[in-house]
Each structure stands twice: as structure tokens, then as C-alpha cells.
Amino acid sequence: MDLRHRNNVNVVGNGSSTLVFSHGFGCNQAMWNYLLPHFVERFRVVLYDLVGAGLSDPAAYDKAKYATLDGYAADLNEIIDGFASGPVILVGHSVSAMIGTLADRAAPGRIAAHVMIGPSPSYIDADDYVGGFKPEDIQSLLDTLDSNYLGWSSTMAPVIMGAPGQPALSEELTNSFCRTEPEIAKQFARVTFLSDNRADIGGLTTPTLILQSTDDLIAPVCVGEYLHRVLPHSRYCLIDNVGHCPHMSAAAACAAAMDSFLMPWTAAHDQ
Amino acid sequence: MTSDTLPDPLALFDGAACALAVSAEDGTLLRVNQCFSDWVGMTADELHGRRFQDLLTMGGRIFHQTHLAPLMQVQGRVTEVKLDLRHRDGHTVTVLLNAIKRDHPDGVRHELALFGTTDRDKYERELLNARKLAEALLLEKTAAETALQQAQAELNEAYIKAKRRALFAEQMVAIVSHDLKNPLTAIKMASDFLARGERTAKETQLIGHIGQSSERAQRMIADLLDFTQARVGVGIAVTPAALDLHDVTRRAVDELRVAFPRATLVHHTVGPADTCLDGDRLQQIIGNLVANSVAYGDLQHPITITSRLGDDGASLSVHNHGPVIADALMSVLFEPMTRGTDQHTDVRSVGLGLFIVREIAKAHGGDVVVSSQVGSGTMFTACFQAQH
Numbered sequence: 001m002d003l004r005h006r007n008n009v010n011v012v013g014n015g016s017s018t019l020v021f022s023h024g025f026g027c028n029q030a031m032w033n034y035l036l037p038h039f040v041e042r043f044r045v046v047l048y049d050l051v052g053a054g055l056s057d058p059a060a061y062d063k064a065k066y067a068t069l070d071g072y073a074a075d076l077n078e079i080i081d082g083f084a085s086g087p088v089i090l091v092g093h094s095v096s097a098m099i100g101t102l103a104d105r106a107a108p109g110r111i112a113a114h115v116m117i118g119p120s121p122s123y124i125d126a127d128d129y130v131g132g133f134k135p136e137d138i139q140s141l142l143d144t145l146d147s148n149y150l151g152w153s154s155t156m157a158p159v160i161m162g163a164p165g166q167p168a169l170s171e172e173l174t175n176s177f178c179r180t181e182p183e184i185a186k187q188f189a190r191v192t193f194l195s196d197n198r199a200d201i202g203g204l205t206t207p208t209l210i211l212q213s214t215d216d217l218i219a220p221v222c223v224g225e226y227l228h229r230v231l232p233h234s235r236y237c238l239i240d241n242v243g244h245c246p247h248m249s250a251a252a253a254c255a256a257a258m259d260s261f262l263m264p265w266t267a268a269h270d271q
Numbered sequence: 272m273t274s275d276t277l278p279d280p281l282a283l284f285d286g287a288a289c290a291l292a293v294s295a296e297d298g299t300l301l302r303v304n305q306c307f308s309d310w311v312g313m314t315a316d317e318l319h320g321r322r323f324q325d326l327l328t329m330g331g332r333i334f335h336q337t338h339l340a341p342l343m344q345v346q347g348r349v350t351e352v353k354l355d356l357r358h359r360d361g362h363t364v365t366v367l368l369n370a371i372k373r374d375h376p377d378g379v380r381h382e383l384a385l386f387g388t389t390d391r392d393k394y395e396r397e398l399l400n401a402r403k404l405a406e407a408l409l410l411e412k413t414a415a416e417t418a419l420q421q422a423q424a425e426l427n428e429a430y431i432k433a434k435r436r437a438l439f440a441e442q443m444v445a446i447v448s449h450d451l452k453n454p455l456t457a458i459k460m461a462s463d464f465l466a467r468g469e470r471t472a473k474e475t476q477l478i479g480h481i482g483q484s485s486e487r488a489q490r491m492i493a494d495l496l497d498f499t500q501a502r503v504g505v506g507i508a509v510t511p512a513a514l515d516l517h518d519v520t521r522r523a524v525d526e527l528r529v530a531f532p533r534a535t536l537v538h539h540t541v542g543p544a545d546t547c548l549d550g551d552r553l554q555q556i557i558g559n560l561v562a563n564s565v566a567y568g569d570l571q572h573p574i575t576i577t578s579r580l581g582d583d584g585a586s587l588s589v590h591n592h593g594p595v596i597a598d599a600l601m602s603v604l605f606e607p608m609t610r611g612t613d614q615h616t617d618v619r620s621v622g623l624g625l626f627i628v629r630e631i632a633k634a635h636g637g638d639v640v641v642s643s644q645v646g647s648g649t650m651f652t653a654c655f656q657a658q659h
Contacts, residue, residue, distance in 0.1 A: 026337030030345060094337075133329070140330030146399060147353040147365075147392070148334070193333075215297075217324075218336050242297035242322075244336040248344050249296070 003082045007048040007075060008055040011083055013040030017112075017265040018084035020046045022076065024094025024118070024244075025192045028054025031093065034251035039258075042266055046083045050096070051075060052184040061184055069095070069195055073102035080110060087112035087265050091258075093247060094118050094218065095192040101201045112265065114208040115258055118219040118244050119227055122196040129198070132220045138193045145185050201230060208234040209261040211254055213241040235261055290366065290385035295378070298322035298335075307385070310366070312359030323383065328355045328363060339370075343381060347372040353388065365392040445499035448492045455492065459485045490558075494623040497555075498607055501630045509549040509634040516553075516585055517544045520578035523557040531565045534574055541579040548585060548655055552631045559624035560589035560651050568593035568649070584637065590650040596643040604641060605629045628653060 003009055010029065013019075019039055021032045029047040039045055049056040050072055065071035076099055080088055090100040090111050097119030104111045123131045123138070180188070208231050212224030221238070228236040237257040241250040259266075277283065284291055290307035294300050300318050308314055311326050324335040331354040342349050348371040355363040366385040373380055462481040470478065501507050517540040524538045557576060564574045568591030577588040596604065607626045625639075628651070632639045636656035643649040 024337070027341050031341055033345075137329040137333070140328050141333045142330070144328070144330035144334045144354070147395070216336075217332055243340050245341050245344075248341060 003078055006057045006060045007051060007079060008057075009079060009083055010047045011044065012036070012047070013043050013045040015041075015043035015086075015266075017087045017089060017262075018044045018046055018080075020048075020076070020080060020084060020088060020090050022048070022090060022092045022096035022099060023050065023053070024092075024096050025188060030054070031245065031248055032091075035091075035247045035255060038251075038255040043089075043262075044085060046079065048079055050099075050188075052188055053180055058181065061181075063187065066187065067191065069099050069102055069191060069197070070106075072096075072099045073106055076100065076103040077107050077110065089113045089115060089262065089265060091115040092117065092119070094120070094244065095195075098195065098197045098201070101197060101204060104204065104206055105200055111206060113261070114206055115211065115261065116208060116227070117211045117247050117254065118213060118216055119210060120219040120223045121198045121201045121227065123193045123218075124196070126196070129226070130220070130222050132217070132223065133193065138190070141189055141193065142186055145182065145189060198230075201227065204231055205233055207261075209258065210234055210236045211246060211257060212236065212238050213243065213246045213250075214238055215242040216244050216246075218244040237261075289387075290383075292323065292383040292385075294323050294381045294383065296372075296381065298324045298340075298381070301380070310356050310358065310364045310385070310387070323381075326356055328357060331355055343370060343372055353392065356385070365389045441499055441502050444495055448495035448499065451492055452489075452496075455485050455489050459489065493555075494559075494627055497627045497630070498623045501627070502607075507552075507627070507630045507634050509552050509631065511547045511549050511635070513545065513547050514550045514553075515544045516546050516548070516580050517578050519550045519553050520557060520576060520587065523554040524561075524576055526554075527558060527561050531561070534561075534565050534570050535572075536561065537573045537575045539575060539577045541577060542581050544580060546580055546585050548635060549631075552634075553587065556587060556628050556631055556653050557589070559628050560587070560653070563624055563651070564589055564591035564593070564649075567591070572648075584654055584656045586637075586652055586654040588650055588652040590648055592648040595645050596641070596649060601641070601643075605639065625651075 008029070021029065021036075023029050023031050028049045032047060036045065036047075051057070051066060052061045062071070065074075076090075080103070088111050090103070090113075092098075092100040092114065094117070097114065097116035098121060100111065100114055100116070101121075104114070120131060122129065123133045124135060125131050125133065210224050210227055210231075212219070212221060214221065224236065224238075228234050239246045239250050239253045239257070241253070243249055247254045284302075285304045287304055287306060290310055291304040292300055292307050293302040299320060299322050303315050303318050308318065311318070313321075324332050324339075327335060334354070339349060339352060348369075350369045352368045352370075353365065354368055355365050357363055365388050367388045369384045369386075371382050373382055459482065462478050462485065466475070466478045466482065497507055520540075521538055524536050528534075528536050561574060561576065568574060572592035575588075575590040577586075577590070579586045579588070605625050605628075607623055629639045632653045632655060637654040639651060639653040641649065641651050
């Protein structure tokens, strides 16, 4: 199987350690473009699109395989084996933080550290756990996805291509940004927002940096704090940011926090 | 064009035929027009400082976070995004959003234009629901077809299995009947031999029993062999030859008088006598039909055998004054293993007699019919096409 084609894998930068960037629900690897330049001098960087998103191979989407996050975790481990060298630090946004957790559990020791941006182990409120959502909220999201079915499929491309002021983004990446086959988008929304990975992540001993936005509807502060409590080797960093994508809207603050956390793996390279 | 004077820009903004708003990058509303206020049921002052995304339904808010906000940052604009605004009183207003990111003197701003699309949305939802229904029905149809195919395959398999089992059973009957023939012939011959010597009355009676019983067993086996030949093999074989129909019938009736001394057998002839049929098989038919009449008929009255030859072929009828055959029995009368009442246990057979009668008639290009009525009794008639 051609992983490069399946997951639209791109490798950039140089370094003795590898950063693997894994995007979240809704977009593709282009969301890393604000953070990427900061790291390419010191790290080998592997970027990829989750199957079903971006420029991944549409034919690779297998409904049964991707009915749980384990299918994505298996892909991630294959990508790490295929493209990473040296210690691997997984930088996962949103649902990809959980995909990274499952990949770590499936192949312990392969991932040296996690950087989790806006992570949530479970979105639905349950007993004494506050995830921030009720089951009907997820149905409401599916309705919204349904409503934006036509708009996102064909009319988006010319608008995106005419995007002003972003010369850094290559055309092929922007073309597919946020565009997903509607049925895949809905299944991925269900898998993302109905997953409960609290049992998987609790007690994970891999060093982890949690980047928590101060104001994030999808992953509220209480969820970030919960993760900090259940991850024994975690560092918790609050980023002053409104929204779910601090790596885009507060890239500098994220980069600074990551620099500090990544010191052990950067030092090895500097020597 | 340029000669037309535009109203004051503020009046244009505030009175526009769509909802307009300016927000900070994080969605905090800085300016809204009247239409925007109307759609959410809040004055500009009440809206000041609130975030645009907080006025949406929960699905819209998630969508804003996962799609809209990143898109605004990456490409600087979005078009035709359908969202639901929540009015203060709880109802929703469906809107299409166009937004653009622009540098203002005070910083980056998002300029939003929202068009009401509630009616269109209803129509689109109807289309979407129709599509979902069609897809669900298609799925259901496919599932039903799969189930049907599976049921058919199972039925087919069961049928093949049953057929194989039936064939095996019939073959076994054929083999056993064939193998029983020889020992029975030996018993019959031995009893005939013993009957020739000087015997006491008791011995003669016992030897008679042996002879009659083995003859009965031989008849049953002959029936079984014919049955298996009809079912397993190519059908009952007939060998037509020129014969005298009435004479053959008379001889058969004479023999049956010996076999059934308690019954009164009467033979009638109708029409000419010369035809071409299998004589042995005719005797078999008469034997089976008369045995049937003895078993189920009223022996206080005679059993009448009629041999008839006409332009349309030959026929043999056997009539008795027995009780009416029940309707339920009529439809299966000629099927194998069918028996009448069990009252005459001494004449019980395996229930193949009428089946064989019909097979023989069919082999002659004819058939057998029965009529049974209160008062007139029961009559079986086997018809044959004369063979040439």
C-alpha cells in the first residue's frame, strides 16, 4: 500500500527527531502552515491528511475501518513506521490527540511525547464528567453538516483559489481545505464526537504537553484540566485564545510553549 | 450612474435589506444593522460585546469552530454557509452567511452579510429528506432481495436434500422387495410340495395358511416393485399383445373367486372382445380393484366387474355397494401409501394398489376414475386406449 498516496504524506525539515503533525476534524494538514515554519529548521516534520480529509485517497475510505478511531490510529502507526526517524513527537489537534493516544497504546514506546492541542477524551457530559455537550448537540451538528452539503462540494474551489494574502499556502492544499465528502464528514463527526477515550488516556505515562485555549467551545478549560489530572507526566499550558485552533490563531504562543517542552529532543540535535 | 447620490453610508448599512455585522477576529460583534437586530431579537446595544458564534444553534457553533473560523483565517473569506440564528424568543432564522476578513484602522475585522433563506431551507430539507427516504428504501429493497435470495438458496438446498433422501428410501424399498422375492418363492414352493403328501387335517390347514400368506406377501412385493419402478425407474412397463378382453377378464375373475370365497363376483361384458393390451397388467388391475372392493365394500351385495370395448377404447369397471368414500380421501385416493378405513385389518396392504392401477392405465394411454355416491355405491373405471 502506498501510504504517501493514501494519506497525502509530506515530509519537510531536518532534524534528528521527528514531529508528526496530525490535523483534527473539519480541515486538513494546511492548518499547520502557521506553526510549521517555526520547526522545520530543527526537526524532521511529517504532515499527513486523515483518510477521508484533504487530499487523502478517497478510495481508501473504508466505512467499517473508520467507524472507530482505532482505524485512524493504525494508519498513524504505519505513517510513523514509514516516515519518521529518531524519537517521534506527535502533535495532534483535537480528535488527533486521541488518535495519537490510541496509536501509543497500540505500539507502546514508539511515540516519545505528545503535544495535544485542544484535546478532549469525551465530548458528551456523563455523570460527574463535563465534556461540554449533550447528545442532541451532535445531532444539531450533523444537521448543519447536511445543510452545507452543496455549498462545500463544488462552489468552494474557485473562491478558495482566489484567496488573497496567503501566498504561503500552495494551491492544492487550499483547494481541499475543509472540503470532505458529505457522508464521510458525517461519519467522522459521529466517530469524533461520540467517542469516549477516557479509559484509553487515563494513566498514559508518555510525556505530554496540553495546549489549552482559554475560551474553546469544543474543548473547554475543565476538559484540559481533567486531562492534566489523569496524565501523570503531563504539562498543562493555557493559551490566551478564543476558538478551537490556537495553532492557527495564536501560533506564536503555541510555538513558544512547544519549544520549552521539546527541549530534550532539540538538545540532542544541537550537540 | 455616478450622478445618482447615495444615501448616507450609515443609513445604507442600517437599513440594508439583509443582516450586516462587523466583528473582531474572535467573533465579538462591534456593529450590527437593524435587520440583524430584528433576526435575533436584540438591540444593537444588547448585542455589543457578544460573539457572533454564540447566536447560533449548537451545531452551528461547532461548525463555526471546526470549519468557519479556520477557513476565515486561511482564505480570508467564506461564502454561502447555511446557519441557524437563534432569536431571543427561541425560534430560529435560517441564514446564508458570506463573510470577508479585512484590515481596518483598528485591526483585523470580519465583515458579515447574512441573507434570510428560511423558505429555501425548508425546500432543501424536503429534498434532503426525500433523498434520505429514497436511500433508505433502496437499502431496504436490497436487504429484502438478499434475504429472498438466501431463502431461495436454502429452500433449494432443502429440496435437493429431501429429494436425495426420498430417492434413497425408494431405492431401498426396491432393493428389499426384490431381495424378498426369492425366499418367498422358496416358502411357497416348499408349502406346495408339502401339501402333496398325506397330511392330517390340522397340517393341511396350516400348510394352507402358509400358502395363502406367502401369496399375499408376494402380491404386496409385486406391488412394491411396480411402485418403485414407477417412481424410481422409467415407469411401469407394459407389453401390449392381441387378446380377448372378455376372456382375460373372465379368467381373472375366476381366480379371484377362489381367493375371495366370501365375496360374490359378477362379470358383465359389453361390446366386441378383440383388442391389443397387456393381459398380465389387466389381470393386475382387476385383482387390485376387486381386492379393494372386498376390503371396503359391502359383501352382502355382489361385486360387479364389467369389461367393455368400444370405438373409444377399452375399459374395466369394478363396482361395489360399500359406504361412500370420504371427500378428504378422494383427492389422495391414487397417491401411494393411501388406505381407507382400518376396519378390515386382514386385507390391509401397503396402500399401493390404486396407485399401481393408475400407473398401468396411464402406461396404456388411459386413466382411472372413481365415482362414489350414497345409494349407488362405488365404482372404479380404468380406461385404456387400444394399443396397435
